[in-house]
Amino acid sequence: MITRHFIDVSSGGNKRRVHYRKAGKGPPLLMVHQSPRSSKEYEALMEKWAAHFTCIAPDTAGFGQSDPLPGQPEIAEYADATIDFLDALGIEKCAAYGFHSGGIILVTAVKRHPTRITTLAVGGYAIWSAEEMALFSDRYLPEFHPSDYGEHLTWLWNRILEQSWFFPWFATDDTHRLSVANDDPARVDAIVREMLDAGNAYQAGYGAVLRAPRDIPAVGADVPPCLISAYNGDPLQEHIDRLGDMPSGWAAQKVTTPEEHQAVSLSHLLATETVTIDTSSDASDEGFVEIRTDAFNGLIHWRGDRSADQLSLHAPAYAVIGNPPAGQMAIDLPGHGLSDNWTDEAPVSWVPWQDVINAVADALGTGTTVYPSLPEGEPEKLYPDLSPDRFGNYLTMAWQIVRARHMFAPWYQVDAAHAVTFDAQQLKPEHLASEHLALINASAAKEFHIALQSKQKEN
Numbered sequence: 001m002i003t004r005h006f007i008d009v010s011s012g013g014n015k016r017r018v019h020y021r022k023a024g025k026g027p028p029l030l031m032v033h034q035s036p037r038s039s040k041e042y043e044a045l046m047e048k049w050a051a052h053f054t055c056i057a058p059d060t061a062g063f064g065q066s067d068p069l070p071g072q073p074e075i076a077e078y079a080d081a082t083i084d085f086l087d088a089l090g091i092e093k094c095a096a097y098g099f100h101s102g103g104i105i106l107v108t109a110v111k112r113h114p115t116r117i118t119t120l121a122v123g124g125y126a127i128w129s130a131e132e133m134a135l136f137s138d139r140y141l142p143e144f145h146p147s148d149y150g151e152h153l154t155w156l157w158n159r160i161l162e163q164s165w166f167f168p169w170f171a172t173d174d175t176h177r178l179s180v181a182n183d184d185p186a187r188v189d190a191i192v193r194e195m196l197d198a199g200n201a202y203q204a205g206y207g208a209v210l211r212a213p214r215d216i217p218a219v220g221a222d223v224p225p226c227l228i229s230a231y232n233g234d235p236l237q238e239h240i241d242r243l244g245d246m247p248s249g250w251a252a253q254k255v256t257t258p259e260e261h262q263a264v265s266l267s268h269l270l271a272t273e274t275v276t277i278d279t280s281s282d283a284s285d286e287g288f289v290e291i292r293t294d295a296f297n298g299l300i301h302w303r304g305d306r307s308a309d310q311l312s313l314h315a316p317a318y319a320v321i322g323n324p325p326a327g328q329m330a331i332d333l334p335g336h337g338l339s340d341n342w343t344d345e346a347p348v349s350w351v352p353w354q355d356v357i358n359a360v361a362d363a364l365g366t367g368t369t370v371y372p373s374l375p376e377g378e379p380e381k382l383y384p385d386l387s388p389d390r391f392g393n394y395l396t397m398a399w400q401i402v403r404a405r406h407m408f409a410p411w412y413q414v415d416a417a418h419a420v421t422f423d424a425q426q427l428k429p430e431h432l433a434s435e436h437l438a439l440i441n442a443s444a445a446k447e448f449h450i451a452l453q454s455k456q457k458e459n
Helices: 039-049 075-089 101-112 130-136 151-162 185-211 237-242 258-269 350-364 393-404 429-441 445-458
Strands: 003-011 014-024 028-032 054-058 094-099 117-123 226-231 250-255 286-292 297-304 310-313 328-331
Touching: 003 075, 003 286, 003 297, 014 039, 014 075, 028 039, 028 075, 028 101, 039 054, 039 185, 039 258, 054 075, 075 101, 075 185, 094 101, 094 258, 101 117, 101 185, 101 226, 117 258, 151 185, 151 393, 185 429, 226 237, 226 258, 237 250, 250 258, 286 350, 297 350, 310 350, 350 445, 393 429
Parallel strands: 028 054, 028 094, 094 117, 117 226, 226 250, 310 328
Antiparallel strands: 003 014, 014 054, 286 297, 297 328
8 A cells, every 4th residue: 555644854954844655565765756746656656666665755845745945956956855855764775766857866866975875777867958958948847827717727738738749848840749649638637736736836846857967977986776768759768878978887778668667677676785764753743544444445634733632624625725723633535635535436425424534533533523514506516527628628617616616606606696705815816726726636525515415414
């Protein structure tokens, strides 16, 4: 099972929160993701490699659920931040794997901290030419901020979609066509959600790796072994020929498929020495608790004071945002926020929901449960299908919903009789962006509404 954690990492007098995933047994393997992704992209690979390693995959600073680095960090700061994360976990040294941006960060980390990594496998290492860097310019990483009417969502969908058609994504000509074009809504949606998590912070981390110089250690450097590989269709495969001279124990090869890249990487990593993992200290005011009931088997995200007596529940289609009031602990219910979804279909009867709530209360030591008020309206209309579609329409539909529900109750009854007073600050794009992400993540909102409605009727 993949578990999820938060840990506070200190460096240079600053403290930041890092979210990470963990799975498996054996020597630790640090896994650093590409930009603008998060550790979620490694879930399938962690399940495969968990038989050999304790896989540990953090969200790089500013991505996923991790806090950004202060100031205007460059590649050295991201490399050092990775080592700071190992320090917080109590890991003296370990093997490491990184894909694209993750590999660039780790190569720099090896160069700066050679005793902390025992062996390294990299999926594609970028060596950009002056012409390519000029092409990237400021166009590759424009600022990304929410807009009043959701225009940013249309741009985002098409930017991520066409990244599989052209590289760079904006160079829409035959010269820059890729051989791996797709129009898979699920693949695009996964990256879109991670961009929404990162927001404009994506510029810092992504920009640092794009600007990073060739940072491969000198030929005679005393550094751990490394294998760099890239498969057909990967835009960095041709960069294998640009790597130049490398230290002893470093090698590079072109492979055919992503599966072959993973296979040669694993073979290389298995040569690592076994290292003991010390006990780490997770954050005291946020985390995940594993819950098992008849209908749910997964992780529930919680936030707040562990000594709190009250357990606060959000309304359907919402999630934990910010710190709960003093004396309360808040959770994301199944199929909402950062919590896992139901094992099978989300139930519409109240008992399975109450079973989860009771199990969470027992695990966290809370007493009284604070139940939410139900929004006005019919569940079938309040929570329309927001499954990813080929054109990304679900994103703009969800934006219009979160905007309208501040002005009308229910949101789909747009007339004078259903107008409600509201605070204009609630319509600021930054505020709507949090609600929008909570809504598209709420896969069990309708079922929670129906279940809670039945509970209230019984009472």
